[in-house]
Amino acid sequence: MKLNSVELHRIKLSLVAPFETSFGVQTERDVLLLKAITDAGEGWGECVAGEEPTYSSEYVEGAQEVLIRHLIPRLLNREISLADVARILRPIHGHNMAKAALEMAMLDAELRADGKSFGQFFGATRTAVDCGVSVGIHSSIPELLQTVGGYLDAGYLRIKLKIKPGWDVEPVRAVRERFGDVPLQVDANTAYSLADAKHLAELDRFDLLLIEQPLPEEEVLAHAKLARNVKTPICLDESITSAQAAADAIELGACQVINIKPGRVGGYLEGRKIHDVCVERGIPVWMGGMLETGIGRAGNVAMAAMPGFTLPGDTSASDRYYHRDITEPFVLQDGRLKVPTRPGLGVTVDREYLDSITFWSGTLGRGGMSAASG
Numbered sequence: 001m002k003l004n005s006v007e008l009h010r011i012k013l014s015l016v017a018p019f020e021t022s023f024g025v026q027t028e029r030d031v032l033l034l035k036a037i038t039d040a041g042e043g044w045g046e047c048v049a050g051e052e053p054t055y056s057s058e059y060v061e062g063a064q065e066v067l068i069r070h071l072i073p074r075l076l077n078r079e080i081s082l083a084d085v086a087r088i089l090r091p092i093h094g095h096n097m098a099k100a101a102l103e104m105a106m107l108d109a110e111l112r113a114d115g116k117s118f119g120q121f122f123g124a125t126r127t128a129v130d131c132g133v134s135v136g137i138h139s140s141i142p143e144l145l146q147t148v149g150g151y152l153d154a155g156y157l158r159i160k161l162k163i164k165p166g167w168d169v170e171p172v173r174a175v176r177e178r179f180g181d182v183p184l185q186v187d188a189n190t191a192y193s194l195a196d197a198k199h200l201a202e203l204d205r206f207d208l209l210l211i212e213q214p215l216p217e218e219e220v221l222a223h224a225k226l227a228r229n230v231k232t233p234i235c236l237d238e239s240i241t242s243a244q245a246a247a248d249a250i251e252l253g254a255c256q257v258i259n260i261k262p263g264r265v266g267g268y269l270e271g272r273k274i275h276d277v278c279v280e281r282g283i284p285v286w287m288g289g290m291l292e293t294g295i296g297r298a299g300n301v302a303m304a305a306m307p308g309f310t311l312p313g314d315t316s317a318s319d320r321y322y323h324r325d326i327t328e329p330f331v332l333q334d335g336r337l338k339v340p341t342r343p344g345l346g347v348t349v350d351r352e353y354l355d356s357i358t359f360w361s362g363t364l365g366r367g368g369m370s371a372a373s374g
């Protein structure tokens, strides 16, 4: 396959409700989308980097810069196979979300040309995937209970509560008391330290599926120590940036569960490797989420249909995030989302709507950047 050029689009999408985590409040997404134009055809990729470098060191403006200056030029106008993409980009350190978006667009182009869906490519063994929903930090317990009740009524099969110091045991207790034994887990996004082990152990009595990323991302050994002091299984998100990191964390005893986000690990191919590492070692995995549009959601839902994804993912329906998605919406049916079956990502971008919410776009090809607008 030969990459002739890449279209970059920056769009703004308002969230249906503010989403608060231990690292901040988000009310909209500023999304970088890529369209790879190859000799085989076109494909879409979504970059999951946030507006600010608060979840990880990546942020959307930086991702755009590194793609234009360092990543896309390395792939342009040469014969490459998909398996080569990560290897060619490897000398550029970090920037996993930027790399993942580019690889995704190339993968979509190749699979569309081959008439093969993402699900088929990953070896999906299900036609629909079980869905959970990630519930932000609320300003009061009654408001939280109202939100959780709405999601349960909609059919979500698992609830994840975002927690931080000062918003942890009480919200979990309240949800357990009101909604009984619904599958429940929490996500701290690195907000605690090992000194909080006793406090975090107070969550043990609520029979949670897991506690996600309680400690800073580089504190892998501390997670192993924490695991000896809490009964709730520990799941890593931010710390797992590659299949090697996953294998190391598992061997250290730092996690009993892993959340896979293709953007965080540098792409779907690396995500598939992590899946395989975890299956080999008996570690359950589930699909994370980064508030993706229909483009990223399509890929995530397809990967979540692989056999090792044994827990419900943060693969929620389009209407949990946006009033209007940029593809046909993903709709929850009996708590599940259908895996797209058409070639590539299997979704169609609503180009007219996309253009109406685009605030910047440009094309990078043989002659450099051109037709930048906005």
Ligand code: OSB
Binding pocket: 055, 133, 134, 187, 189, 237, 288, 289, 290, 291, 292, 314, 315, 316
């Ligand atoms: O830690 O899983 C996380 C969203 C943005 C950044 C980090 C996280 C999240 C979520 C939302 O929890 C998951 C979703 O897309 O529904």
Ligand code: MG
Binding pocket: 187, 189, 212, 213, 237, 238, 288
């Ligand atoms: Mg998380």
